Structures are given as structure tokens and as C-alpha cells.
Amino acid sequence: MSRLKPLKSFVHGLLTGAAGLTLAGIGADQAQAQAYGPRIFLPAPSGTNAVNFQIINIDSNTSFDASIVYPDLNIDTDAFVFSYVRNFELGGTSGQVVITQPIAIVDIGVTAGNLGISRGNTGLADTQVELRVGILGAPAADIPEYVQYLTEENPDVVIKGLVGVTFPTGDYSTSQIVNIGSNRFAFRVGLPTTINLGPNWAPGNRTLLEVIPAANFYTSNNSPPFPNSQFGSDFNSQNPLFTLETHFSHDLGPRFFASIDGYFVTGGATSSNGVGNNNAQSWLGAGGVPSVVPCGRGGTLTVSYGGVVARNENSPDGAQIKLFLLQAF
Secondary structure (H helix, E strand, O other): OOOHHHHHHHHHHHHHHOOOOOOOOOOOOHHHOOOOOOOOOOOOOOOOEEEEEEEEEEEEOEOOOOOOEOOOOEEEEEEEEEEEEEEEEEOOEEEEEEEEEEEEEEEEEEEEOOEEEEEEEEEEOOEEEEEEEEEEOOEOOOHHHHHHHHHHOOOOEEEEEEEEEEEOOOOOOOOOOOOOOOOOOEEEEEOOEEEEOOOOOOOOOOEEEEEEEEEEEEOOOOOOOOOOOOOOOOOOEEOOEEEEEEEEEEEEEOOEEEEEEEEEEEEOOEEEOOEEOOOOEEEEEEEEEOOEEEOOOOEEEEEEEEEEEEEOOOOOOEEEEEEEEEEEO
16 A cells, blocks of 8 residues: 555646646647647556536637638637546557547627627537557556656657548537638647656656647638638638647646746648638747646646747637646546
8 A cells, every 4th residue: 555655646747737728829720729739648558537617718819710810800709628548558658549629619709990790600610539649758557557657767769650630520610700610620730749857757757848830731622601701711721830839847845836838830722722811820829827726536737828929910819718627537
């Protein structure tokens, strides 16, 4: 029993230490609730699970799918995001599947002279499924093997590969100026890399640098809303959108950490019937997590904030605040 208690404490510290999902600007993929956040891609033991719930407020010129920009609109979005995470063995390495379903409440406003117009929209956003696979420093391991690997091997670098699909299941209508769903498939590939600058992986000793490059690809939307509207989205295709997410986080104790985050996005120009709109995005976001609050055994509560700090005229603007509750088991 004397050895079992430290083992459980170590594992719960690792699991809950990975729970600080935050905003790094206004992100590129709606089902991911804008950005991954720090410590999402840490090694995890096979056979474990997590559920999380997020409440997000976005004040921007995009709907919940932030790859679609409405330069002339002010859009306030409240989102409620539910996710399930399962860790498992996949061909001798670690595998993880994440299923996410958001619900969004959108309030759209526009000002023309002294006239203000407002309209609301509520519904399901698009469903996302993502697969993450260990490439380096993340072998398949049950809980005892997992603890042994991190303590004895103490990997300096952890690399995972990811592939995700966003399905066009969200609320969508051609009569809506701004939709919650996107009426198209989206695909993401990425290579999350975590470098431990601390002495080891024991909770309380970690200083992590994370770099998450990703590319997003979109199928055509052949039924765009209000194609002739001044404010509507009249494109039917979009070029790939490339993102680079970074985090620098430091343990403040066995179950607390703080993080500074950055997010760079480029690309995503749209076209209508094969004619380019010359509206490629280029923007930089910044944000942070001041700390993570433990909630019971295996649970964490996080509040984060971030926003766009530099952009061209075709890019998202504004800020976001997020409340994130995770329970690992």
C-alpha cells in the first residue's frame, strides 16, 4: 500500500496536468473550439479516459468556425462544447481518439450609419473526430508501465501525429447570413511536439515547450448562404489554412501550472465559382492560462483568455474567454 499511493498520486498528477485547455488566439477549426491549448498532447496511459465540458465566449468577426471571416459584422458567440477522450494501444504505440460536439448561440450585429441591426442563431455546430498517434516518446503502456517509462526513460521529446475530420452535421441554412455549421467537410493533419525542459516528468518538475504545426483542408460548400448579400459568405471553396500553435508552461506545484500561448495562422483564401477573392488570412494570437485549479480526484478547472494581436484585413479579430472542466478516469 505504501508504494500504491505514490503511484496513484503520480498518475493523477500527470493526467490532471494535461487538462489546461486554453485559447491561443481565435483558432482555425471550429470543432476544436479554436485552439488545442497547453499540455493536451502529453503521454497518457492506455485504458484511461477523459470527459470535458467547455463554456466559451467569442467576441469577433467570425462565427464558431473561425476560418470563415465576416469583415463587416460584429459576432458574439457563446459555445458549449462536450468532448470524450479515449486512450488505447495502437500497433505497439499509444493511440487517442477524441470526439467533440459543440452547441453555439450566435448574436450577429451590424451598424450602417445610425442604424443597428441584430440577429440571433442557435444550434449544433459540426461534429469532429480526431485520432492522435504516438511517434516518439509515447509508447503504448498501462498505468504501471507508463509511470515506469516516464521515470526511467525520462524522454526529452514527445512527438505525436494527428488526423482529424470535421463532419457537416451542424445547423446550416442558405437563408442565414451567419451559420453555425459549415456545410462542408474539413480535414486536419498535424505533428504536435512537446519538449520537456525540466528535470523530469514528475508533476511539479515540468517546464514544457510545445510546438503544434497543422494544416487544414476543406471541401467545397456548394450552397453558400446569401451569395449576393453584402454581408453574406459567397464563396464555395477555400484554400488550405496553416496554423502554428505554441505554448510555454511551467509547473507551479504538483497540480498547478501556468502557460503563455501563441498562435499563428496563414492561408485560407476563398474563391467563388473558381474566381479568387484575394482574401488570404495572416494573423497572430496570444493568450494564457494563469493557473489550473484541481477539482476532486482527476479533475481540473481552467479559465483562460486570449485574442488577436496582429492581423491583416482578411483575418479574424477580437478575443475569447474560456471555462474548461475536465475529468480523467
